[in-house]
Amino acid sequence: MNKFFGLVIQEHRYYTMSNVVMAGxxxxxxxxxxxxxxxxxxxTGHYDVNxxxxxxxxxxxxxxxxxSIAMFSSSLNRDIKTKELWLHNSQSIYSLIGAKVIYHCISMIALGIVAFTGFFFVGDLIVGTLMQYLVFGIACFILVxxxxxxxxxxxLFVTAxxxxxxxxxxxxxxxxMLITVMLILEIINRLPNFTLVQFGKVESSFFNQYLPTFSDRSMNVNLYFDFYIVEEIVMTMVLILLYVVSCKWIERVSTR
Known part of the structure; x- marks a missing residue:
């Protein structure tokens, strides 16, 4: 575990300044x-600061x-070219890439919080209690x-x-690579049409009533949606399988 955290810290050393500049x-x-x-x-007749x-x-x-996605891709390709993904390291390829995923995810969350503060300074365009803003923030976090x-x-897959x-x-x-990305997106888009995995419905859309109120009534903001547990489990398993296959593929291709 200490070695894994060491990989995260190593990633932190490379990208601290980039994240600080981005936050600014x-x-x-x-x-x-x-x-x-x-x-x-x-x-001011058509718009104002808010x-x-x-x-x-x-x-x-x-x-x-x-x-955050771009920084992860940059880090991955840099280490592939310099062979840092496997040289001088006893960790598995899953840990080496996983450390990058975790670090850039943490960076994204931190930068996202900086961006989210802007919603507190838009006057009466968004009106809500602290709890409503919390529900709003959680929804944004889950989606992102x-x-x-x-x-x-x-x-990872298209890089391999x-x-x-x-x-x-x-x-x-x-x-x-571009065609492959388009095909993957199309497959994911068609997944809700597969009724075979639509079991165990969880109704979370009622949380939408606890979101802040937007002054523009035409904005129908729905950030919580009903979902099926089986469908989400299948999707998660597919992503895990794709992660494992992609990591091994990258390791095999890069070490030839």
Missing amino acids: LVGIFIFLGPLAIIQIFPN NIRMIFTMIAGSLVWIF FAFYLFFIVVI LNNQLARYIGKLSYVV
């Missing part, structure tokens, strides 16, 4: 960006998610975390595929 940029973007927009393009900050906060949250893990596994095909078709491997 997110803060500037959310809190100073709207003020700059108002100064440059004054038109409207712009609301939009900027949502954009910042999306950018944080993309940044789920998408993060999904795309991490997809990145790309490294394998690059030996035979060179740059064309990126085209195959």
Whole structure:
């Protein structure tokens, strides 16, 4: 366990400054960006600082998610090229890659909290108690975390595929990689249509009534959805299997 934490700390040394800079940029973007927009393009009849900050906060949250995925991909490809994934290390390939997944997930959560604070400074565009904001934050965390893990596994798989095909078709491997990603997304999109795994329904949509109130009534914000336990278990098992296969594939391709 200590060796595993050592891998996480090693990742921390590489990306601390990047995360600090990103946190600063997110803060500037959310809190100073709207003020700059108002100064440059004054038109208070159509929008004000709060409207712009609301939009900027949502954009910042999306950018944080993309940044974390990009940093994981960058770290993975760097270690593949320098062979750091297996040289001078007795840990398994699952631990080596898992440490990266955990570190960049923690970084994403920390940066996400910075971005989420923007919702507290949008005036009466969002009205709610501290508990309602907590329910809102938990919903955002669950959605972002789920998408993060999904795309991490997809990145691992396509990275292994790309490294394998690059030996035979060179740059064309990126085209195959793109097509593979599209196919995976399409398969996942069709999963809810498979009624064979739709058992054990859990109704969590009632939590939506505890979300903060948005001043724009046209915004039908539903962040909690009903789900099936069996379907989620199957999806989790598929992702775990894909993670294991992708890690071993990366190890095999990279050590040739």
